Amino acid sequence: MSAPLLSSAAATLARPRSIAPLLEVANLRIAFGRQEAVQGVSFTLHEGETLALVGESGSGKSLTALSTLDLLPDGAAISGGTIAFAGADLAGLAPAARRALRGGDIGMIFQEPMTSLNPVMTIGQQIIEALRQHQRLSRRAARTRALELLDLVRIADPHRRIEDYPHQLSGGMRQRVMIAMAVAAGPRLLIADEPTTALDVTIQAQVLELIDRLRRDLSMAVLLITHDLGVVGQWADRVVVMYAGRTVEEGDPAALFARPLHPYTQGLLAASPRLEDSHHYTSGPLVEIPGSIASASGQPGCAFAPRCPQAAAACRIAPPPLRQWAAGRQVACPRVLPEDLP
Amino acid sequence: MSLLAINDLSTHFRLPDGALRALDGVSLHVDAGETLGIVGESGCGKSTLGKTILRLVEPTAGAIAFAGDDITALPARRLAAYRRRAQMVFQDPFASLNPRHTIRKILTDPLIVHGIGGLKERRLRVEQILARVGLGPEALDRYPHEFSGGQRQRIGIARALILEPDLVICDEPVSALDLSIQAQTLNLLARMKADLGLSYIFISHDLSVVRYFTDRVVVMYLGRIVEEAPTADLWARPQHPYTRALMASVPDPAQGRRALPLKGDLPSPQDIPEGCRFHPRCPLATDLCRSSDPALRVAGSDAAHTVACHHA
Numbered sequence: 001m002s003a004p005l006l007s008s009a010a011a012t013l014a015r016p017r018s019i020a021p022l023l024e025v026a027n028l029r030i031a032f033g034r035q036e037a038v039q040g041v042s043f044t045l046h047e048g049e050t051l052a053l054v055g056e057s058g059s060g061k062s063l064t065a066l067s068t069l070d071l072l073p074d075g076a077a078i079s080g081g082t083i084a085f086a087g088a089d090l091a092g093l094a095p096a097a098r099r100a101l102r103g104g105d106i107g108m109i110f111q112e113p114m115t116s117l118n119p120v121m122t123i124g125q126q127i128i129e130a131l132r133q134h135q136r137l138s139r140r141a142a143r144t145r146a147l148e149l150l151d152l153v154r155i156a157d158p159h160r161r162i163e164d165y166p167h168q169l170s171g172g173m174r175q176r177v178m179i180a181m182a183v184a185a186g187p188r189l190l191i192a193d194e195p196t197t198a199l200d201v202t203i204q205a206q207v208l209e210l211i212d213r214l215r216r217d218l219s220m221a222v223l224l225i226t227h228d229l230g231v232v233g234q235w236a237d238r239v240v241v242m243y244a245g246r247t248v249e250e251g252d253p254a255a256l257f258a259r260p261l262h263p264y265t266q267g268l269l270a271a272s273p274r275l276e277d278s279h280h281y282t283s284g285p286l287v288e289i290p291g292s293i294a295s296a297s298g299q300p301g302c303a304f305a306p307r308c309p310q311a312a313a314a315c316r317i318a319p320p321p322l323r324q325w326a327a328g329r330q331v332a333c334p335r336v337l338p339e340d341l342p
Numbered sequence: 343m344s345l346l347a348i349n350d351l352s353t354h355f356r357l358p359d360g361a362l363r364a365l366d367g368v369s370l371h372v373d374a375g376e377t378l379g380i381v382g383e384s385g386c387g388k389s390t391l392g393k394t395i396l397r398l399v400e401p402t403a404g405a406i407a408f409a410g411d412d413i414t415a416l417p418a419r420r421l422a423a424y425r426r427r428a429q430m431v432f433q434d435p436f437a438s439l440n441p442r443h444t445i446r447k448i449l450t451d452p453l454i455v456h457g458i459g460g461l462k463e464r465r466l467r468v469e470q471i472l473a474r475v476g477l478g479p480e481a482l483d484r485y486p487h488e489f490s491g492g493q494r495q496r497i498g499i500a501r502a503l504i505l506e507p508d509l510v511i512c513d514e515p516v517s518a519l520d521l522s523i524q525a526q527t528l529n530l531l532a533r534m535k536a537d538l539g540l541s542y543i544f545i546s547h548d549l550s551v552v553r554y555f556t557d558r559v560v561v562m563y564l565g566r567i568v569e570e571a572p573t574a575d576l577w578a579r580p581q582h583p584y585t586r587a588l589m590a591s592v593p594d595p596a597q598g599r600r601a602l603p604l605k606g607d608l609p610s611p612q613d614i615p616e617g618c619r620f621h622p623r624c625p626l627a628t629d630l631c632r633s634s635d636p637a638l639r640v641a642g643s644d645a646a647h648t649v650a651c652h653h654a
């Protein structure tokens with residue numbers, strides 16, 4: 001018998017902090033047939049920490065997150081590496097145990113709450129169902145708990161809202177309901193895949209603040225998948241920048257944005273207009289990263305080399321390994337030389 | 343005389359469960375060579391405004407004048423001349439390009455519809471516009487799905503520009519694109535503006551992009567303009583509490599976790615609050631705001647900066 005995977009939010013608070021990582025992804029590879037979309041990604045995530053995986057489409061960030069949930073799309077499979085959660089290798093778990101983890105110790109929310117919610121069930125029914133899947137609760141107790149959860153995610157008037165159908169809620173409220181369901185079983189890890197991409201900016205700020213408050217109150221770890229550098233800088237403790245299935249740079253967001261090391265990270269930051277700077281189209285064009293990520297396919301060397309202003313001959317031979325540059329800071333570019341050390 | 347002047351424009355939709363006042367009394371103008379930004383969140387009416395200006399959606403009330411001509415009531419058959427001079431670039435380049443047509447057909451069709459040139463001239467124009475947006479002639483006989491998102495948006499821009507319009511309405515033109523492709527696309531639009539002397543209406547929810555790309559900005563909330571100002575001035579002195587909240591909500595890599603700029607959900611345009619439309623979410627709201635709808639007035643010394651707020 002495996003130990004019970006669940007705990008209530010209250011028990012979560014009493015959980016002892018440990019030094020071992022909660023999630024440890026090592027040299028993960030994910031393939032569609034013979035094409036490897038993720039080519040050796042490693043990172044660790046500790047209790048209470050928010051780690052952001054950032055990248056553009058085709059970077060492999062969502063596949064990486066989905067693989068930890070055993071939710072890879074049809075045709076995709078893990079082709080190498082390991083994923084360990086709370087010290088246990090997921091590959092060694094029976095399918096039933098993996099399923100119990102999902103929605104139990106690992107909660108998840110996605111970009112579009114409308115596609116994850118059942119349109120013909122009230123949100124109350126859906127939260128109650130989620131609760132009873134992982135906890136032994138009477139209907140009545142589950143309803144009480146559902147009301148508490150709606151209150152926890154700051155849905156006003158939960159007694160009325162619990163009878164609503166998804167289409168009666170705004171996009172922001174639907175995402176709050178998804179969050180309530182995701183944290184219903186008191187997860188230790190919340191995986192949030194582009195949770196605010198479909199939301200308006202004032203609502204995005206509210207939802208990100210909510211996720212962060214729950215992370216603290218429930219001592220969860222958060223794995224945040226996003227393409228938005230601003231979101232990363234504001235809410236993440238650590239960031240992994242991905243490009244074409246590999247990590248190109250990892251570090252503390254403030255340090256990374258203040259001094260990006262990889263030419264791709266440098267290019268991304270230079271290419272994005274920033275709210276606080278006064279760069280205007282009349283004073284000159286934005287810095288461009290030429291080409292597109294499509295140029296990475298079939299590359300024997302660094303996937304970014306075809307777009308890289310600093311690429312050398314060696315960059316086109318083998319993909320550069322991720323090297324430690326400073327404490328907590330790694331970069332996969334041979335052009336970042338030791339003399340750059342601070 | 344402004345290139346485009348709209349006065350008190352309203353577009354209401356009749357829905358089974360009541361009226362939707364998507365656009366509710368909006369006046370603005372666009373000068374030749376200018377880029378006017380329209381910002382706001384879902385339901386503010388910014389996309390309806392773009393479509394109403396081109397009369398892809400019929401206005402309920404108000405007037406649209408283009409180069410001095412009233413086009414509000416122009417019969418459909420006489421709209422062709424206007425549409426030749428006012429074009430649109432859409433958010434999703436995939437949905438707006440016919441997947442069964444080659445790029446050659448997509449770019450040639452507008453010329454045929456408007457009876458421009460003979461076979462030879464059309465071919466030349468198509469090749470020229472394609473080169474201008476950075477695609478080679480090998481693209482001509484391919485189909486939209488063979489291109490990346492950024493390339494498709496270039497094709498969408500080429501299609502809008504092949505008629506040599508004076509005004510192009512860009513509705514979220516870079517929102518569906520990856521960051522590294524956004525910069526390429528914005529640079530292309532800026533180059534086209536300089537080369538062809540265009541005016542743009544640039545509709546976007548992304549304040550950082552609007553700040554970079556526009557000369558003047560209109561901020562909309564629930565079908566109304568709440569603030570209007572030259573771009574630099576709006577950022578230097580935002581007046582409306584909604585404008586300020588919007589700016590404060592944009593996540594910024596240089597800032598850490600911070601307090602929430604704005605509480606409450608976006609109201610539905612089917613259920614518009616009495617008085618000032620923003621009052622249920624506004625930190626400054628008083629009884630006056632709950633009962634009286636503020637009109638736009640000049641904010642401070644600059645006549646070009648207007649705001650609709652009792653307390654700003």
